[in-house]
Amino acid sequence: MEELIKQLKLDIIEALSLEDVVADDFDAETPLFVEGLGLDSIDALELILLMERKYGVKVEDPKERRNVLRNVRAMAECIMEHRNKQK
Amino acid sequence: MGTRVFVTGLGIISAIGNGTEETLDSFNKLKSGIGRLTHIKSLHDNIPVAEVAFAYNDLLNIAGVQHSLNIYTRNTLLAIIAASQAVENSGWLNAFEKRTGAVFATTVGGMDFNEKYYKSLLESDQYKDFINVFDSADCGEKVASHFGISRNITTISTACSSSANAIILGSRLIKNGKLDRVLVGGTDALTRFTLNGFFALEILSPKGCTPFDRDRNGLTIGEGAAFLILESEEVADPQKVICEVSGFANINEAYHATASTADGFGAAMAMTKALLSAELNPSDITYINAHGTGTEINDLSEGKAIENVFNGAIPRVSSTKGFTGHTLGAAGAIEAVFSALAIREQKALPGLGFKNRMPELSFDPQLKPETMKVKHVMSNSFGFGGSNATLIFSKV
Amino acid sequence: MRAFIKSSGVISPQLTHNITAFPEQLHEVNDNRLACLEPDYRNLINPLLLRRMPRILKMGLAASQLCITRAGNVIPDGIIVGTGLGCLDNLEKFLMDVINNNEHVTSVLPFINSTHNAVAAQISLLLKNHNYNITYCHRGFSFESAIQDAMMLIGEKQAENVLVGGIDECTTDFLLLHSYLNAWKKPLSNLELLSDKNPGTIAGEGSAFFMLSGQMEPLENGVVIEDVHTFFTPEGADLKVITSEISQFLENQNLSVHDLQGVLLGINGDPDHDDCFYALLREYFHNQTALYYKHLCGEYYTSSAFALWLGSVILGESQIPRGITLKTDIAQPIKNLLIYNQINNSEHSLIFLHYGRL
Numbered sequence: 026m027e028e029l030i031k032q033l034k035l036d037i038i039e040a041l042s043l044e045d046v047v048a049d050d051f052d053a054e055t056p057l058f059v060e061g062l063g064l065d066s067i068d069a070l071e072l073i074l075l076m077e078r079k080y081g082v083k084v085e086d087p088k089e090r091r092n093v094l095r096n097v098r099a100m101a102e103c104i105m106e107h108r109n110k111q112k
Numbered sequence: 113m114g115t116r117v118f119v120t121g122l123g124i125i126s127a128i129g130n131g132t133e134e135t136l137d138s139f140n141k142l143k144s145g146i147g148r149l150t151h152i153k154s155l156h157d158n159i160p161v162a163e164v165a166f167a168y169n170d171l172l173n174i175a176g177v178q179h180s181l182n183i184y185t186r187n188t189l190l191a192i193i194a195a196s197q198a199v200e201n202s203g204w205l206n207a208f209e210k211r212t213g214a215v216f217a218t219t220v221g222g223m224d225f226n227e228k229y230y231k232s233l234l235e236s237d238q239y240k241d242f243i244n245v246f247d248s249a250d251c252g253e254k255v256a257s258h259f260g261i262s263r264n265i266t267t268i269s270t271a272c273s274s275s276a277n278a279i280i281l282g283s284r285l286i287k288n289g290k291l292d293r294v295l296v297g298g299t300d301a302l303t304r305f306t307l308n309g310f311f312a313l314e315i316l317s318p319k320g321c322t323p324f325d326r327d328r329n330g331l332t333i334g335e336g337a338a339f340l341i342l343e344s345e346e347v348a349d350p351q352k353v354i355c356e357v358s359g360f361a362n363i364n365e366a367y368h369a370t371a372s373t374a375d376g377f378g379a380a381m382a383m384t385k386a387l388l389s390a391e392l393n394p395s396d397i398t399y400i401n402a403h404g405t406g407t408e409i410n411d412l413s414e415g416k417a418i419e420n421v422f423n424g425a426i427p428r429v430s431s432t433k434g435f436t437g438h439t440l441g442a443a444g445a446i447e448a449v450f451s452a453l454a455i456r457e458q459k460a461l462p463g464l465g466f467k468n469r470m471p472e473l474s475f476d477p478q479l480k481p482e483t484m485k486v487k488h489v490m491s492n493s494f495g496f497g498g499s500n501a502t503l504i505f506s507k508v
Numbered sequence: 509m510r511a512f513i514k515s516s517g518v519i520s521p522q523l524t525h526n527i528t529a530f531p532e533q534l535h536e537v538n539d540n541r542l543a544c545l546e547p548d549y550r551n552l553i554n555p556l557l558l559r560r561m562p563r564i565l566k567m568g569l570a571a572s573q574l575c576i577t578r579a580g581n582v583i584p585d586g587i588i589v590g591t592g593l594g595c596l597d598n599l600e601k602f603l604m605d606v607i608n609n610n611e612h613v614t615s616v617l618p619f620i621n622s623t624h625n626a627v628a629a630q631i632s633l634l635l636k637n638h639n640y641n642i643t644y645c646h647r648g649f650s651f652e653s654a655i656q657d658a659m660m661l662i663g664e665k666q667a668e669n670v671l672v673g674g675i676d677e678c679t680t681d682f683l684l685l686h687s688y689l690n691a692w693k694k695p696l697s698n699l700e701l702l703s704d705k706n707p708g709t710i711a712g713e714g715s716a717f718f719m720l721s722g723q724m725e726p727l728e729n730g731v732v733i734e735d736v737h738t739f740f741t742p743e744g745a746d747l748k749v750i751t752s753e754i755s756q757f758l759e760n761q762n763l764s765v766h767d768l769q770g771v772l773l774g775i776n777g778d779p780d781h782d783d784c785f786y787a788l789l790r791e792y793f794h795n796q797t798a799l800y801y802k803h804l805c806g807e808y809y810t811s812s813a814f815a816l817w818l819g820s821v822i823l824g825e826s827q828i829p830r831g832i833t834l835k836t837d838i839a840q841p842i843k844n845l846l847i848y849n850q851i852n853n854s855e856h857s858l859i860f861l862h863y864g865r866l
């Protein structure tokens with residue numbers, strides 16, 4: 026899980042071009058939207074694409090998305106759950 | 113301010129027909145142009161689109177151009193076809209008889225060729241002859257050459273409000289005494305580029321757009337072209353006058369790159385300013401051809417704006433995008449042609465796909481063509497980047 | 509319907525972003541492309557916003573910010589941008605994403621940025637400006653259309669101050685594709701551009717913004733854009749047609765070619781392209797100070813925006829810098845100037861400037 030969280034942070038920094046941010050600047054529980062990293066709706070779309078293209082997870086329901094994208098840990102948990110379902 | 117601006121010619125090609133007669137027939141029969149993707153191969157061919165019925169070779173024939181002499185994108189062929197109709201039915205003899213210019217609009221430019229040949233061009237020069245048709249000026253220059261227009265030619269690209277802005281500029285060029293006659297309009301062909309862009313934005317309707325419906329779930333991309341001939345009162349042949357461009361407004365919402373405000377502030381500003389420029393009251397408007405894309409945000413935003421501006425006295429409203437899809441850069445001109453037709457035919461035009469009223473609104477869109485006294489028509493076009501344009505056309 | 513140039517902000521292949529006068533030294537590059545000398549954008553644009561911006565957006569926002577600050581932070585009543593190719597880099601990016609990943613695209617932001625009006629829209633967004641906003645995308649007419657629109661807006665009394673910009677970026681793909689059309693010379697010094705008689709020119713890019721105003725106090729101390737005109741010759745450039753258009757244009761200002769003191773020409777080093785300019789110099793512009801500018805900024809669709817900046821500096825400072833004159837090296841100060849550019853022997857543009865009263 027912790028490995029996945031580390032990787033996800035790097036993925037997020039790259040996908041959103043957060044040039045001045047490094048992985049140590051935020052942790053798994055830092056809010057991604059509004060406060061914390063302060064991302065917006067366009068960033069949300071990019072993260073949904075990231076989850077789908079790189080991790081094969083489709084999150085379509087808007088309520089579920091708000092939940093899954095609230096922080097990095099929630100994203101990781103969603104991916105893990107999808108992986109377990111695949112097994 | 114300045115001379116009056118009259119519309120003396122119309123031309124259109126879209127998913128609901130080639131020319132104004134076929135178009136009106138589709139409205140009368142409530143026949144939508146939305147269907148399956150056939151002209152392009154795409155992963156997303158399960159998503160409804162509104163294509164012009166003709167394949168590329170058919171468009172070449174209709175446009176009557178020599179493919180051996182020049183390279184014509186689908187985008188340009190649509191423009192030539194629509195512009196030719198407008199030119200012909202305005203009684204145009206040549207480009208020199210009146211001080212003439214042209215204002216074009218497009219968002220995709222030559223992307224239908226660009227996306228086909230780009231990868232190959234990065235590897236070899238085999239298709240180098242096509243390079244000069246990729247950008248947004250090509251269709252305008254091909255049309256201008258076709259009709260011998262040599263001065264005051266330009267192209268506007270402001271997303272979905274592009275061709276509405278072209279009509280505004282054309283009108284202002286006449287009012288400022290720079291030109292007596294302007295060919296104005298826009299064109300956008302369907303491309304994988306835009307289909308994938310809108311798909312990634314998650315705003316495409318999986319079943320076809322249903323503007324102003326409570327359960328609407330996105331827009332449907334269409335393609336097409338439309339042109340109008342605008343002339344000053346001094347030079348226009350009274351027999352050819354269809355209607356007047358009596359008011360317009362261009363504002364920027366300055367809110368978000370792709371979305372509008374939920375309270376419709378930007379839309380209301382555009383409509384109010386247009387009414388002011390036409391020296392009209394909201395109660396003077398008989399029919400609104402709304403932007404009405406069928407997305408959750410736009411229809412809420414525009415619907416609320418209509419409620420606020422027209423406050424209890426809401427005119428007939430419809431979005432014709434249930435017929436033509438959202439034709440992006442061509443939408444403003446296509447819907448301007450519809451507005452002119454509404455005046456010529458004295459009919460409010462219908463929308464399609466509506467089943468249940470939006471809880472936030474007090475009105476239903478117009479569901480059937482309705483013969484009535486149509487004096488003033490408002491047409492809205494709201495684009496990405498907050499670019500909002502409203503036009504008002506009036507019976508002369 | 510004249511307009512005064514209140515201020516400007518320019519990012520170009522010369523060191524123009526941190527000064528308002530002409531640079532002390534001409535920047536020399538040995539290549540067939542000139543890239544902009546860019547400022548540290550963090551000083552001009554909120555760093556939190558920079559991350560999502562493609563380069564051309566940064567160039568546009570920075571140059572417009574410089575322009576607005578120098579105009580005393582006036583609120584523009586209109587924002588008008590001319591760009592031949594728009595956000596080309598992001599358009600290419602999204603296109604390749606669609607092609608290479610078989611429509612399983614990995615990012616949506618490049619699509620949003622690829623709309624041609626992204627620069628004008630972003631400026632509006634940052635200024636929270638709801639006024640008139642438009643983008644022209646017609647190759648060599650893009651910037652001229654923007655100027656004409658701004659002047660009309662001022663003449664209509666719809667605006668007192670209008671922010672107008674001309675912007676284009678050069679990308680590697682663009683260079684490659686146009687190399688197939690023999691557009692570029694082999695790498696050379698840009699300052700030797702006209703000595704090289706081989707086909708082709710040198711690619712360029714730039715972002716030049718101006719605050720145009722309906723008034724400047726006092727009238728005597730302003731650089732004025734008197735008029736702008738474009739014409740299209742798809743069959744090729746013809747000297748008779750060109751001189752006729754120029755004569756008519758000058759006549760519209762109640763002038764003849766004899767009243768013209770200076771001309772700033774879009775000569776780009778390609779013999780086929782430059783033929784008409786040299787013919788004009790032989791047959792028509794006999795007594796004018798003749799200047800050129802594309803060795804400083806390169807060839808691109810909105811290079812006339814750079815030319816307008818250069819022209820305004822020449823008139824405003826009452827001095828002609830070294831290294832831009834065609835006939836003699838030292839030239840007398842001039843009080844009026846005609847900028848004439850053409851692209852592809854088909855798109856011709858004229859801008860007439862003067863200093864103080866005509």
